[in-house]
Amino acid sequence: xxxxxxxxxxxxxxxxxxxxxxxxxxxxxxxxxxxxxxxxxxxxxxxxxxxxxxxxxxxxxxxxxxxxxxxxxxxxxxxxxxxxxxxxxxxxxxxxxxxxxxxxxxxxxxxxxxxxxxxxxxxxxxxxxxxxxxxxxxxxxxxxxxxxxxxxxxxxxxxxxxxxxxxxxxxxxxxxxxxxxxxxxxxxxxxxxxxxxxxxxxxxxxxxxxxxxxxxxxxxxxxxxxxxxxxxxxxxxxxxxxxxxxxxxxxxxxxxxxxxxxxxxxxxx
Numbered sequence: 001x002x003x004x005x006x007x008x009x010x011x012x013x014x015x016x017x018x019x020x021x022x023x024x025x026x027x028x029x030x031x032x033x034x035x036x037x038x039x040x041x042x043x044x045x046x047x048x049x050x051x052x053x054x055x056x057x058x059x060x061x062x063x064x065x066x067x068x069x070x071x072x073x074x075x076x077x078x079x080x081x082x083x084x085x086x087x088x089x090x091x092x093x094x095x096x097x098x099x100x101x102x103x104x105x106x107x108x109x110x111x112x113x114x115x116x117x118x119x120x121x122x123x124x125x126x127x128x129x130x131x132x133x134x135x136x137x138x139x140x141x142x143x144x145x146x147x148x149x150x151x152x153x154x155x156x157x158x159x160x161x162x163x164x165x166x167x168x169x170x171x172x173x174x175x176x177x178x179x180x181x182x183x184x185x186x187x188x189x190x191x192x193x194x195x196x197x198x199x200x201x202x203x204x205x206x207x208x209x210x211x212x213x214x215x216x217x218x219x220x221x222x223x224x225x226x227x228x229x230x231x232x233x234x235x236x237x238x239x240x241x242x243x244x245x246x247x248x249x250x251x252x253x254x255x256x257x258x259x260x261x262x263x264x265x266x267x268x269x
Contacts, residue, residue, distance in 0.1 A: 003027065003047070003048075004026060004027055004046045004047065004048045004155070004171065005024045005025065005026060005027060006024070006025050006027050007022050007023070007024060007025070008022070008023055008024075008025045009021070009022050009023075010022075010023050026046065026155050026173050027046060027047055028044055028045075028046075028173055029044070029045060029046065029047040029080065030042050030043070030044050030045075030080050031043045031045060031047075031050055031053070031054065031080050031081070031082055032080060032081050032082070033054055033057070033058070033081075033082045033084060034081060034082065034083045034084065035058075035063065035084050035086060035089070036084070036085060036086055036089065040063075040084075041057070041061075043057060043174075043177065044173075044174070045172055045173065045174055045177045046155065046171060046172040046173050046174075046177065047077070048171070048172075049170060049181045049184075049185075050075055050077070050082070051073065051075055051082075051184065051188075052170070052180075052181040052182075052183075052184030052185045052188065053172075053177055053180050053181045053184060054073065054075075054082045054084065054184065055067060055070070055073070055183075055184035055187055055188055056179070056180030056181055056182065056183030056184030056185075056186075056187070057177075057180045057184075058070075058084065058086075059183055059184070059187055059214065060179075060180055060183055060210075060211050060214050062090060063086065063089065063090065064086060064187075066187065067187040067188050067190075069086055069087050069088070070084060070085070070086055070087075071085040071086065071087050072084070072085045073085075121210055121213045121214055121237065122213070122216070122237075123236075123237050123238045124213060124216055124217070124218045124237060124238040124239050125238060126194050126195075126216075126218035126238075128163075128194065128195055128196075128197075128218050128219060128258060129163075129257075129258050129259070129260050130163045130197065130219060130258065130259065130260065131163075131259070131260045131261060132250060132252075132259055132260075132261050132262075134163050134164060135221050135242055135245055135250055135259070136245055136247070136248065136250060137164075138159070138161050138165075138166060138197065138199045138221060139199055139221055139223055139245040139246070141159075141161075141165065141166050141199070142157055142159050142166065142169070142199045142200075142201065142223075143223075145157075145166070145169055146171075146201070155171050155172060155173055156171070156172060156173070156174065156175035156177075156178045156200075156201045156202045157169060157170070157171050157178060157200075157201045158170055158175070158178035158179050158181070158182050158198060158199070158200050158201070158202075159182075159198070159199040159200075160182050160185075160186070160191070160193075160196050160197075160198065161196065161197045161198070161199050162195060162196065162197070163195075163197065166199065167196075168182060168185055168191075170182050170185070175200070175201070175202030175203070175208065176207060176208065176211065178200075178201075178202075179198070179200070179208065179211045179212070179215075180211070182198070182215070183211065183214070183215050186215065193215060193216050193217055194216070194218075196217055196218075197217065197218075197219040197220070197221060198212055198215075198217050198219070198220045198221065199221045199222075200220060200221065200222045200223075200224075201222070201223055201224070202222065202224055203222070203224045203225055203226070203227070204220065204222050204224065204225070204226035204227065204230045204241060204243060205226075205227050205229075205230055206227060206229040206230045206233055208220075208230065209226075209230040209233045209234050209237075209239065209241070210233065212239055213233070213237045213239060217239070218238070218239060218240060218258065219239070219240045219242070219258055220234075220239060220240070220241050220242065221242045221245050221250075222241075222242065222243050222244075222245065223243075223244065223245055223246050224243060224244070225243050225244065226241050226243050226253055231253050231254055234253070234254040234255070235254045235255070238255060239254065239255065240252070240254055240255040240256070240258040240259070241253045241254045241255075242259075
């Protein structure tokens with residue numbers, strides 16, 4: 001397993017004095033995905049759990065729907081290449097996809113609202129509920145295990161959770177990558193998701209929301225803010241979005257009936 005951190009000597013200024021010290025820096029690593037002999041995308045990411053990232057990314061892009069569609073996946077960590085053979089590519093592969101470089105910030109370089117989003121995104125019908133206090137507890141747990149963030153300040157964390165605890169945690173310099181690593185693990189290990197929640201450290205953008213929908217996760221909890229387009233999509237796709245989950249407060253933006261205190265408070269008339 002590749003190391004996500006490296007040491008770097010810096011000049012540190014504090015209280016009028018400059019001293020040399022060694023600090024931890026997050027590793028940024030490119031992975032180029034070759035699908036059936038052709039270059040598909042280059043991801044800039046944290047090197048840990050690279051196989052999960054590749055599988056999750058291909059699933060979120062609509063290239064595969066299940067892990068069994070991959071005939072072979074060979075990772076060359078030295079050169080940063082992932083060689084993937086897929087049994088059957090989507091019929092519209094040639095016109096819907098193009099070679100891309102996807103930076104760790106996951107901003108303008110991503111293609112948004114491709115036709116494959118419509119094909120791979122369905123309304124989430126889960127009846128899962130959670131209490132507001134348990135939402136805050138999950139975020140507190142995520143903060144407590146975020147060792148790399150405390151060391152470097154430049155990574156994101158995403159966790160697959162049940163209502164009373166975190167089950168699987170992934171870290172990456174890119175918030176989208178952290179989610180793709182979770183998605184890949186879900187597919188590779190056949191993890192059921194109907195009763196699962198995502199606890200997330202990053203901003204909830206439309207792209208993040210679409211990934212959650214493709215994973216079929218009903219509840220997303222973040223310590224950060226959502227965008228308006230993410231909320232429109234969440235409302236349409238049946239996903240409960242909770243933002244600013246910090247200490248003793250949170251905001252519920254969509255589908256509040258999954259939050260037990262709000263569901264009980266609703267007037268049946």
